[in-house]
Amino acid sequence: MTLPRKDLFDLPEGVIYLDGNSLGPLPKGAAARAAEVIGREWGQELIRAWNTADWITLPARVGDRIAGLIGAPTGSVATGDTLSIKVYQALAAALKMRPDRRVILSDSGNFPTDLYMAQGLIGTIDKGYTLRTPAPQDVAEAITEEVAVVMLTHVDYRSGRLHDMKAITEKAHSVGAVMIWDLAHSAGAVPLDLAGSQAEFAVGCTYKYFNGGPGAPAFIYARPDIVETVEPALAGWMGHNAPFAMEPGYRPAMSTERLRVGTPPIVQLSILDAALDVWEGVDMDALRAASIALCETFIAEVESRCPTLTLASPRNAAERGSQVSFAFDHGYEAMQALIERGVIGDFRAPDIMRFGFTPLYIDTADVVAAAAILEDVIEGDLWRDPKYQTKSKVT
Numbered sequence: 337m338t339l340p341r342k343d344l345f346d347l348p349e350g351v352i353y354l355d356g357n358s359l360g361p362l363p364k365g366a367a368a369r370a371a372e373v374i375g376r377e378w379g380q381e382l383i384r385a386w387n388t389a390d391w392i393t394l395p396a397r398v399g400d401r402i403a404g405l406i407g408a409p410t411g412s413v414a415t416g417d418t419l420s421i422k423v424y425q426a427l428a429a430a431l432k433m434r435p436d437r438r439v440i441l442s443d444s445g446n447f448p449t450d451l452y453m454a455q456g457l458i459g460t461i462d463k464g465y466t467l468r469t470p471a472p473q474d475v476a477e478a479i480t481e482e483v484a485v486v487m488l489t490h491v492d493y494r495s496g497r498l499h500d501m502k503a504i505t506e507k508a509h510s511v512g513a514v515m516i517w518d519l520a521h522s523a524g525a526v527p528l529d530l531a532g533s534q535a536e537f538a539v540g541c542t543y544k545y546f547n548g549g550p551g552a553p554a555f556i557y558a559r560p561d562i563v564e565t566v567e568p569a570l571a572g573w574m575g576h577n578a579p580f581a582m583e584p585g586y587r588p589a590m591s592t593e594r595l596r597v598g599t600p601p602i603v604q605l606s607i608l609d610a611a612l613d614v615w616e617g618v619d620m621d622a623l624r625a626a627s628i629a630l631c632e633t634f635i636a637e638v639e640s641r642c643p644t645l646t647l648a649s650p651r652n653a654a655e656r657g658s659q660v661s662f663a664f665d666h667g668y669e670a671m672q673a674l675i676e677r678g679v680i681g682d683f684r685a686p687d688i689m690r691f692g693f694t695p696l697y698i699d700t701a702d703v704v705a706a707a708a709i710l711e712d713v714i715e716g717d718l719w720r721d722p723k724y725q726t727k728s729k730v731t
């Protein structure tokens with residue numbers, strides 16, 4: 337299949353969408369599926385739909401589709417909740433696996449919620465755990481024998497810098513630490529060989545490159561050979577071995593399903609299921625090659641047109657995910673001016689203008705056009721208009 341596949345999405349006219357790394361666009365068929373689930377399944381079938389429309393197995397079926405896209409075996413991925421919850425669960429389970437160690441190692445570039453969840457968990461356990469966050473480039477060196485768990489986000493949300501999954505996991509294992517990867521900005525963006533990495537856990541969200549819609553459920557992977565020893569911190573009934581036996585005591589499912597918590601969000605899961613159709617027949621290596629070509633073109637265009645901006649992503653494509661960031665002191669205002677002109681990226685404090693490149697629906701012509709509009713905004717000082725200074729709640 338050749339890329340892009342714009343025909344698979346309902347994209348608004350006149351918009352160049354460079355924010356699929358934050359919220360993917362609406363895949364064709366997703367809205368119809370939502371209408372069907374709401375109108376016919378819920379509306380007509382009512383509670384019978386858990387069986388008649390097979391809602392009860394939807395979390396596992398969607399998990400298997402995600403597994404195929406992240407290099408994980410069938411049955412190893414559970415879906416539901418939000419990524420923050422999945423981070424907490426993976427971390428709590430990982431700490432239980434190394435009861436004599438007290439250090440959680442992450443990095444200073446990690447997404448805030450991952451660090452906050454670790455801080456909250458440390459407070460709840462209250463047994464003297466510490467969270468270390470060296471600079472991303474210093475992480476490998478900081479993996480020592482005191483470390484219980486290494487918890488990293490594979491692609492840095494701000495800079496797009498890519499950690500070496502295999503090498504860092506090997507390093508973690510060489511000192512006896514457990515490895516957790518957050519794939520929020522890698523799943524659907526870069527080829528992944530999760531099973532090959534041997535990492536114990538991985539988590540991710542589905543509203544970014546998987547286009548599952550705002551608030552789409554998260555996913556969690558546990559390595560199949562350890563899953564039966566994983567102790568769930570959030571022992572919800574949907575992770576029980578027999579939820580409808582209604583037993584008074586918790587008995588975990590004998591698979592990754594034990595990392596589910598409560599009732600799955602069926603409407604969102606159905607939308608995600610429909611959204612995953614766009615990946616049928618997509619070769620992840622071809623996607624990666626197309627993504628690199630788009631990012632390289634954007635960097636070259638922007639650097640030649642806008643000397644005021646500073647590249648804030650690794651220059652070497654092999655060290656970058658599927659996004660490119662530029663630093664600019666007035667990045668917020670500039671991004672508002674860009675958005676008003678139909679180029680949608682986003683801003684991350686303190687000064688990062690972030691652009692995501694998704695070869696499923698972005699082509700070279702889009703990239704060149706976006707760079708030309710960025711040139712107008714920056715070199716033409718259009719960002720100085722005071723109307724761009726009012727900050728919205730979401731940037």
Ligand SMILES: *Cc1c(COP(=O)(O)O)cnc(C)c1O
Pocket residue numbers: 418419420421446447449450489493518520521541554
């Ligand atoms: C997007 C993102 C999140 C978001 O977590 P939610 O619980 O879905 O809001 C968490 N971690 C990382 C690394 C992210 O990129």
